Amino acid sequence: MTPAENAQLALLLEVSGTPKPGNVDRERDLPDLRFEHFLAGAVGAGAGLRAAESGAPVGEAFERAVAGMSRQEGDNTQFGALLLVVPLVSAASERGAVTPDAATAVVEATTVDDTANFYRAFEHVDVFVDDPPEDAADLDVRRGADAVPAVEERGTTLAEVMALSAPEDGVAREWTTGFARTFDGAERLAELDGPLSDRTARLFLELLADEPDTLVAKQAGEEAAERVSERAAAALVGETDPGELADELVAEGLNPGTTADVVAAALFVALERGEVSV
């Protein structure tokens, strides 16, 4: 498979892993967000992923992938996952290998144009984000393309945008750490036994237990996020049933989506390196 194909497959495998407490999986829909929306999101992202594979700049490929992904009625299905996977596809095709160094080289090569296209991507979907710092209100991502002049004036590269967001955002943090959890997750997928779908669910639970989910923190506060991680840890050691935890978190409206994004990226790395296969 090509890098773009592995990326598309990673998106599909991520949403198929079950149970993934709090998220849509192949046995659980959320009220307005269903499994089939994720299928359509993965199909629609294909052209943008192929653009990344063919050498398009990261921001342009990402914007295109998000535009394609959003042509379904569930709105934002894979924004965060694509923000991780697109630079990794670029690393695979431009640098010939998916390694932390290659991924970091892609990050460091980003430009102001990449930032502008990143902002344009927010036009296509509603993404749950925090308010920006007071001195950077003009850079609020929710302004979408309207923020592009301010971005260009400040000359902020996409790597710099991600560094600013890293403290509060687990996806951005991957950009600043050589995709550390992504690469660790890929290794873990290779170590685990059983069908890939089961390993995906297990990795999700391990990552969630390991670190509070930043989407839950934005939605419900840091304490809530920490509590979700404790419950994931309890499910990991068999104190509670992961399926029950999944039902509970859906009912409570707690959605550890950032952790799912990292799982998708880990699946891509593991597939692309041949550490797992389908």
Next chain:
Amino acid sequence: MTPAENAQLALLLEVSGTPKPGNVDRERDLPDLRFEHFLAGAVGAGAGLRAAESGAPVGEAFERAVAGMSRQEGDNTQFGALLLVVPLVSAASERGAVTPDAATAVVEATTVDDTANFYRAFEHVDVFVDDPPEDAADLDVRRGADAVPAVEERGTTLAEVMALSAPEDGVAREWTTGFARTFDGAERLAELDGPLSDRTARLFLELLADEPDTLVAKQAGEEAAERVSERAAAALVGETDPGELADELVAEGLNPGTTADVVAAALFVALERGEVSV
């Protein structure tokens, strides 16, 4: 979405419909054929579907789609579905609309080259087929590319090959009837209520009740196929539970795969015509 994207989405939606008695669905794996193999099959078929959309001859696009589809460890996941969907993608892009007439025009325009590529497609996967007629042993599809010289000598178009197979093969029969069950199925999907995944499962059961599945007939005999249709009819009217029937057929090794192929094609038509959406 483009025709190729709708086709890929149709493959994914088909396998996600549950319960689809006897087939892999998002809640049921077969021993050596799992849900994730179908995801990878749909991803891999993408390049061939895009070739059909770009005007490649049907046989060439089909062979390419099957080659891509088969790069997963479950072997044959979507051979029959692609044999229906590829000419329909061609109809959508070449003739500007997916109609029975446009599909028939694509079929009637097939050549000996299309037949040769159809035979080459059998090199990539194990497809369950009957013995050929005694006077046509040289045309046995299981010979794959080895049969191409005989195909070329006889000058058989792909439309003629399908007409020969139509009495015993429900996919080939669609080629000779203007894709009658496919188009009826698309209308039915639009009429039904609820999430597309539920409508998919319902259509599968209705088609199976309506006509014995030709793959079951090849695997286990016509009587077995008729009996499966009767059981599907009983499940439709609520006499038995579709989920139980699904578990029973999996246990009995009865796999109504041809009916699933028609469902995938119906999903494509309904998506492409905008009669259903995700």
